[in-house]
Amino acid sequence: MASNNFTTQVIELTLKNFRQIISSIPKTKGSALVVSPSRIWRQVERWTKLLPTVYPYYAVKCNPDPILLQTLRYYKVGFDCASLREVHSILSLNTGESKLDKIIYAHPMKSENDIDVVDSLGIRMTVVDSVEEYDKLKSCGWKGSTLLRVAVNDTDSKMPFSVKFGCSLEEAKVIAKRSQIPITGVSFHVGSGCENPSQYKQAIHYSVLEVFDILRKNKHNPDILNIGGGYSSKYSEFSKAASIIQEAIKLYINPKTTVIAEPGRYMAQPSQDLFVKIIAKKPGIAGKGWRYVIDESVYGQFSCIPFDHQKPSWIHIPMNRKSMSTSTLEDSVIFGRTCDSLDIIAKGRMDPMEVGDWLYFPLMGAYTSATASEFNGFPKPAQLIDANNLLPDVDSVLKMIDALGYTSKINYLKPLSGI
Known part of the structure; x- marks a missing residue:
């Protein structure tokens, strides 16, 4: 799915940097906020x-x-x-x-x-x-x-x-x-x-x-x-x-x-990017597509979806293949880790993914940590500092999303505009 905005070399370098960040996340954590000074x-x-x-x-x-x-x-x-x-x-x-x-x-x-x-x-x-x-x-x-x-x-x-x-x-x-x-x-x-x-x-x-x-x-x-x-x-x-x-x-x-x-x-918003691990996978209802569970939640960092009406974008980071994407898209739902069936991060057609893969959600610093809770006993993510500037700059992130990314289409209640 790479567009003309990105050469194979740039994509490979970005994937290498992302995997380097993931390797520094504590093994006991399935999500991490990376802060970029x-x-x-x-x-x-x-x-x-x-x-x-x-x-x-x-x-x-x-x-x-x-x-x-x-x-x-x-x-x-x-x-x-x-x-x-x-x-x-x-x-x-x-x-x-x-x-x-x-x-x-x-x-x-x-x-x-x-x-x-x-x-x-x-x-x-x-x-x-x-x-x-x-x-x-x-x-x-x-x-x-x-x-x-x-x-x-x-x-x-x-x-x-x-x-x-x-x-x-x-x-x-x-x-x-x-x-x-x-x-x-x-x-x-x-x-x-x-x-x-x-x-x-x-x-x-x-x-x-x-x-x-x-x-x-x-x-x-x-x-x-x-x-x-x-x-x-x-x-x-x-x-x-x-x-x-x-x-x-x-x-x-x-x-x-x-x-x-x-x-x-x-x-x-640009100060923090979120890396989240896929922790479970099973077929969709009636065997159509897939249901994934990630190690985060709308009660946590994705509180920005119901509270701030954001539609986060992400890039799939496969851990057992070189390419960041495939030509095959499947109907899928990404659920949060809680026991709430309404804990839905995204749904739509997306790359097939595996347990152990990671998702990269850029620009996740606004109304995320501030409204996150530990509902259901799940802890907040690890926090890392991007001291070596491994994260791409904001302009590059936006181009990456256009070329390789997906955007949540979940809609929650609209805010009041008048009484």
């Missing part, structure tokens, strides 16, 4: 190149892996935290410098205890989206400032957020009349997995020309715009979005305004 750096580098005027605060909820956090902090990235545990994970990083000014407590709806603890730690920026939350900050004696989160158009995103977060323009007018805590800017989020980058331009225009104006009329001094997250980790898609954002910044934003963002998936 070089890919993390590459994402930061691209961000700096394409969005030089936008300071990133990584959304820790996407993947709180310590290696990822430590690497991002080394490259001077800030952090968007939404819980006390996330805050403590950042404060525990051994960087030898203050991190308080690089944390925004970005959850719009917080408990009083969380507010008290965050305030006592010295964090001074948060977010509200209602009168009730503003008044809660005031009653807790919040010593910092707040951003006002507004609802924006997110209809073209995989996971819309406006059904839960963000105030309307009329609500913003009411909140702006409060004066005890300074509202120093506006925050929005166009939704996770934004598929229409023009939503950023619309939201920037609305925030700066309408909401900033309301705040100024009520004696606030907004000088921060938080343009949220939703950015693709794929270079071509991110480049398109960045171009539109930069255009909007030039058109609508005063140069004295600080622009920040909350990328999660963009930073995390």
Whole structure:
């Protein structure tokens, strides 16, 4: 199945590298996450190149892996935290410098205890989206400032957020009349997995020309715009979005305004690849095709399927033949290892595989480890660091998937888009 994008030599080298990684996985483990520090750096580098005027605060909820956090902090990235545990994970990083000014407590709806603890730690920026939350900050004696989160158009995103977060323009007018805590800017989020980058331009225009104006009329001094997250980790898609954002910044934003963002998936997705072993195989129902079981689960690293509506792609790594693929395709189902019959990773026509073969799932760093559990008593995967850069770069991975890969077609419930 190799296309013109790949020569036989490249395929053989890639297969050799994959088998070298697999050989380093503990024999007691049938799955392993491989972390790539070089890919993390590459994402930061691209961000700096394409969005030089936008300071990133990584959304820790996407993947709180310590290696990822430590690497991002080394490259001077800030952090968007939404819980006390996330805050403590950042404060525990051994960087030898203050991190308080690089944390925004970005959850719009917080408990009083969380507010008290965050305030006592010295964090001074948060977010509200209602009168009730503003008044809660005031009653807790919040010593910092707040951003006002507004609802924006997110209809073209995989996971819309406006059904839960963000105030309307009329609500913003009411909140702006409060004066005890300074509202120093506006925050929005166009939704996770934004598929229409023009939503950023619309939201920037609305925030700066309408909401900033309301705040100024009520004696606030907004000088921060938080343009949220939703950015693709794929270079071509991110480049398109960045171009539109930069255009909007030039058109609508005063140069004295600080622009920040909350990328999660963009930073995390390329940071980890997943290798999973096939542990069982039997004929399909009525003898048609095959049913495979792998040493992972939708309750584990593949929690990204039900929770984040991802459709992971993979490449088959045979262990007892040289070729990565054959010309024969069979109807098959790949099940997860739990006792739940709905624990399905993928189904469709695919290469015949054997017990002991491995599957390579690239770009598995976003909303995987963060939502994984040990349901049914199955442990989380081993973790390795790709210190020798055996993993292909992101652009090569995407070409490999086109040439040799398969993509899950499992559909779970769609997120709410309105109530």
